[in-house]
Amino acid sequence: MNGVIVVNKPQEFTSFDVVAVMRRLCGQRKIGHTGTLDPMAEGVLPLLLGTATRAQDILPDSDKEYIAGFSLGMTTDTLDIWGEERSRSSRRVTRDELLALIPEFTGGISQLPPMYSAVKKNGVRLYDLARQGAVVEREPRNVTITELELLSYDEESRSGRLRVLCSKGTYIRSLIDDIGARLGAGGVMTSLVRTKACGFTLEDARTLGEIRCLSEEGEKSENTRALLRSVESLFTDYDRLSVSDKQAVRFRNGNPLDLAKTELRSGAREGQLLRVCSRSGEFIALGRVEGGSVKVFKMFWQKES
Secondary structure (H helix, E strand, O other): OOEEEEEEEOOOOOHHHHHHHHHHHHOOOOEEEOOOOOOOOEEEEEEEEHHHHHHOOOOOOOOEEEEEEEEEOEEEOOOEOOOOEEEEOOOOOOHHHHHHHHHHHOEEEEEOOOOOOOOEEOOEEHHHHHHOOOOOOOOOEEEEEEEEEEEEEEOOOOEEEEEEEEOOOOOHHHHHHHHHHHOOOOEEEEEEEEEEEOOEEHHHOEOHHHHHHHHHOOOHHHHHHOOOEOHHHHHOOOEEEEEOHHHHHHHHOOOOEEHHHOOOOOOOOOOOEEEEEEOOOOEEEEEEEEOOEEEEEEEOOOOOO
């Protein structure tokens, strides 16, 4: 099977746990994921099957959306509610204070990756160092918070929910920790649901339980095939180039196409990536415009065995 299955990852599962379960349910070994989610996080986790795994390192940098629960008045070593407590504060924080601060965390901001993260330092994962009790120097990273919305906040319990639309590599735990620090109260993440990734939403996702039921109804490959989304669906941000049958054969063989002889002609930019498809709609490859030609950037067509 070649394509994408969007899973609603449950709590206490790592992304690799989900891949392992899906390998059994689909009866297919070649499965990858599009980006890790913390074990305690839930939500959208697109899985790549077969030839779709070739897209793993070239996926468009589309924004991700999260709904995060938070609590003010404490800090932990992991920046979330599941970590070891580091400090407590009795400072009261009003809703108006939060609303006034939120714009300062919207747009381009700098974040320090948390010690409990998969970022590497000298070839070692930070979370492995953190489990040994080490705290090492980390380089700040620039990320973009496109939208930050306070969905709810209870002043008595100092807890609430945020909606965050952000760039790849943003740590929501760090965002909440930074907000808590600015308020002088401290803050931890209490829950996290990813509601959008790679252009897919929670409405597109199926739970492992739903997928398991489908796989038990009959042939694994046939039932799970109904959940498959096309490999092309990963690249809808790119323009589509439909080519003739002869051009399709040429491109499948790795040969460049003369841009002037395609439907785009002069309407393409140097370096632009395109979804190259046959007249019948078959997705062949990603092509890149180079010097008046469309060259193969990443091939997804696979000859049937």
